[in-house]
Amino acid sequence: MKTINTDVAIIGAGAAGIPAAIEAGQRGVKVDVFEQSGKIGGSCNGGNGVFAVGTRMQKERQFTYTKKQIFDYWMNYTHNYVDAALISEFINRSAGTVDWLESYGVEFSDLVAYYPGAMYVWHFRRDGSPFITDLLKPVSEEAGAVYHLNTSVEHLTLKGGSCTGFTGRDEDGEVRVDAGAVIIASGGTGKRADFVKAQTGWELGKDITVFPGMLYDDPEKAPKLGVELAWEAGAAHTALMIDSFASIPDPNFGPGGVPAQLPWFRQPQNICVNIKGERFISEAEMKNGAFMGNAISIQKDSTAFMIFDQAARDRYEQVGMDYVMGNVHFMDDLNPDEYLKMNWERGNRDIIVADTLEELCEEMGIDRTLVTTVDEYNRAIEAHGSDPVFFKENEYLIPIKGPTYYCAKFRRHTYGVMGGLKINRRAEVVGVDGDTIPGLYAAGNDANSIYGDTYLFALSGNTSSFAINTGRIAGEKASEFISIRNHI
Ligand SMILES: Cc1cc2nc3c(=O)[nH]c(=O)nc-3n(C[C@H](O)[C@H](O)[C@H](O)COP(=O)(O)OP(=O)(O)OC[C@H]3O[C@@H](n4cnc5c(N)ncnc54)[C@H](O)[C@@H]3O)c2cc1C
Known part of the structure; x- marks a missing residue:
């Protein structure tokens, strides 16, 4: 020895x-x-x-x-x-x-x-x-x-x-x-899913997504x-403590949980639903990815969907966004449309563009209740200019009517466990x-x-x-x- x-x-x-x-x-x-x-x-x-x-x-x-x-x-x-x-x-x-x-x-x-x-x-x-x-x-x-x-x-x-x-x-x-x-x-x-599951109940790689290669493959052979x-x-x-936040899963990970080209997906003017097609929190919570990640983790399949329409995209591009992350820009130079195309072509369906909400539900596996949810959300805004359910700030309340819809699937994702x-x-x-x-x-x-x-x-x-x-x-x-x- x-x-x-x-x-x-x-x-x-x-x-x-x-x-x-x-x-x-x-x-x-x-x-x-x-x-x-x-x-x-x-x-x-x-x-x-x-x-x-x-x-x-x-x-x-x-x-x-x-x-x-x-x-x-x-x-x-x-x-x-x-x-x-x-x-x-x-x-x-x-x-x-x-x-x-x-x-x-x-x-x-x-x-x-x-x-x-x-x-x-x-x-x-x-x-x-x-x-x-x-x-x-x-x-x-x-x-x-x-x-x-x-x-x-x-x-x-x-x-x-x-x-x-x-x-x-x-x-x-x-x-x-x-x-x-x-x-x-x-x-x-955080590299040992078995240990974290035993201590916290959360299963890394399943309930909470991880970076590729983060987990030790075989806990038996892993270092102590x-x-x-x-x-x-x-x-x-x-x-x-699981250091985690709301993120589109890999390979679409980026600053604030979204690709650098698509910061629109973390804006409070969007509508966010779970897989049952129901809202579960104010979209304004998206500013703090850790809090949003917690809320997502207690939804069915620990999954949520951020949705906005073409009018919102136009506003984000022309007027600007509410949530902008300083000088965080560590991705390549593709523009948003090139990024969406590349992502689609590589077979990833966590980010999609659809003509109708029904098509969006079909593609993403979201319950059709989404159509009613969006309708009620729009009607509340038009009738009272407010969000009576989650009290989202009025300045973020703009109806979502299409025709084109953008949707991304979010999970709770971890950087590590401390x-x-x-x-x-x-x-x-x-x-x-x-x-x-x-x-x-x-x-x-x-x-x-x-x-x-x-x-x-x-x-x-x-x-x-x-x-x-x-x-x-x-x-x-x-x-x-x-x-x-x-x-x-
Ligand atoms: C993608 C990503 C981005 C991040 N960005 C930031 C950021 O911007 N700001 C921030 O504050 N934090 C950030 N973090 C978190 C930050 O990297 C960690 O907090 C930091 O690395 C922790 O340092 P550490 O020394 O405890 O562990 P590590 O830096 O991970 O070092 C631990 C080392 O111990 C070795 N080791 C493990 N077990 C054994 C053993 N039994 N015998 C011998 N060696 C062993 C490991 O191989 C490893 O090299 C980020 C993390 C990730 C994954």
Whole structure:
């Protein structure tokens, strides 16, 4: 069996693990990073952008959000059901982390708010600029970190209640790692549909759609989840949170859940129905995809349909749309009609154009009740100028009469599944007895229990930001733990 001796052993080379390696390495301790796959970067190489409050970019653009304002918003959103000290630590460090990332070459070009009323806290990476994790890995190597790819961690080692390393497996066989401290940064539980189903009742890939290749094919052969490793070692459990939002399923995924060419499908002037042809919520809710995704998930077949007519398309093109997503434009250059044609030709029927509502029902498998629903909706608007059922704002109420109808099928779609481990503001893993497990730290999605039941889109960019910030905290605190131990 191969044996490796190190000070800080990090499980996972993603958005949390690599910053942890930098912080620990720069404090002079020996660092080894173990990654089950053959590449670094994790689920999204650091994502499109990061949340922060009080940055230079915000000040230059006259966004005057205060840390208190964001903190109060966060605690209110979660009904104080999350660790306030951890949220505070995260918020307090967030602006410094943007400076830190910039100092290593990360380029931020825009501030984006996810929807009208959301905050401009999402610092967007310049289009085409290198991934955050690709820029940070060499920095960690300069600080001495050694990467072990294709090395999967299987069991943590405990001695006298402290974590002292782990055992795992690389391409040549078993590996034993003896470490002063271990940081779990393995990216959450969203690759294991069986685990998420057992914990939450939701089946990824069925009730909730996923990105292609996101799920491990065979749970039996899949790498151990960081959460499983820690639970076996006595860590306290926290509820899992499925980071999800309303989206047209792949291959039509795009900004705000729709292809970049077809932002019309997420506008509040549309009508939205379930498969029974009935409205089930105000279409204005579409602005916050996470909330809309929740509403869709409790409909029959966890499915909904957004419909608008040619007159609405003409308005969107000539007058403009209500929901526009900042500078989010990461798709190719096709125009809308070319996109619709291409999608049809590749055999996808999640987006269709129909001459009549009856034809639309036939194509999409929606109950013909839709015809009555649209008729009642139109009549209510024409008679009272209001929506007596879901109280949609009057400015969004325009009858939908055809002749041409556009329709897209929406599901609840996930970016990943978070939480499971409880950490404190020092990124120390908390045990079932409420005390920390000495030598064991966690960061990123595994430890991300800061939203309650639904992702906080009002403060976008916060998952990767949480990963980077808690990774930095874990690296710093684990190295301090080693230094203190070495001086005793
Ligand atoms: C398409 C997409 C877009 C996104 N965009 C954004 C965005 O714009 N802003 C934002 O804030 N967030 C975004 N996210 C979320 C963000 O990418 C994650 O929050 C972030 O990557 C989490 O970091 P992590 O280090 O916890 O996990 P990861 O970055 O996924 O890294 C975990 C690593 O651990 C490895 N690993 C797992 N198990 C083991 C094991 N047993 N042994 C060894 N290694 C193991 C994995 O292979 C992986 O490389 C996006 C996610 C997706 C999928």
